[in-house]
Amino acid sequence: MANPHSFIRIAEGDILHDPKSPWSFLPTSLKQHEGNLIWTAPGYATYGTTPTNDRIQYSSCAVYCYKLEQTVVLPPNLQKIQGSRNIASFHRSYIAQFRNAAATIEHYFKTILPDDRSFENAIQEWKQTCDKLINNPFFSDGWDIPAFYPFYTDESTKALEFFFEKNKEAAPDKSTLWEKRHRSAREMQDAWRQLYQYVTLPNNIPFPKSLWYRKLFYIHKRNLPEVWKEFFDGTTFNNLATIE
16 A cells, blocks of 8 residues: 555645645635636646555556556547647647546456446546546646546545554554544545535536645644644635644
């Protein structure tokens, strides 16, 4: 299994951007536009920044070795763009990402979870989301393939549990404090899951990045709790600015 702290490394990379920018960890670019909820910039969770495990890596290697991406059938919008005479470079990159990711996910499904109908449905929902995103009026260079929910939620939840169990073991005299932080992180993760289930999934739009590990990075790794709270000033996400 991939090191669960890899999500912390992703959080560390996000400080290269202004935390209030559309590309940051806050979903500030998820907005209403002409009556529809869409991303006005690529601030969503992406497939390429989702940590992997050994089984996903095995499927990825199989795709590379057997060129399985060539067997992927493109959904309607991607197929239409692929067949156009003057295809933009960012469209070409997006389609290549989709082929590779779809082939990996499908290989994983067939070899690991062939009887899991929920996983199979998630694949179709992910493909529809990827296909719809390319018609977003703001879509341009830098818009990567959205994350696949089963992979993302599984790895982020494993990372959450791993982080807190290790800290409780390392500081048994502070177990009460770490348990309180653990509950807070779980609440944040549950709220993120509900956002996916009730908002982004029904609308076939990419889901936001999970916040808990970024919070831990700023508050507990970098010891900058005041900076963390400042990120939320002037946004509609003030309820997420709590320290504990």
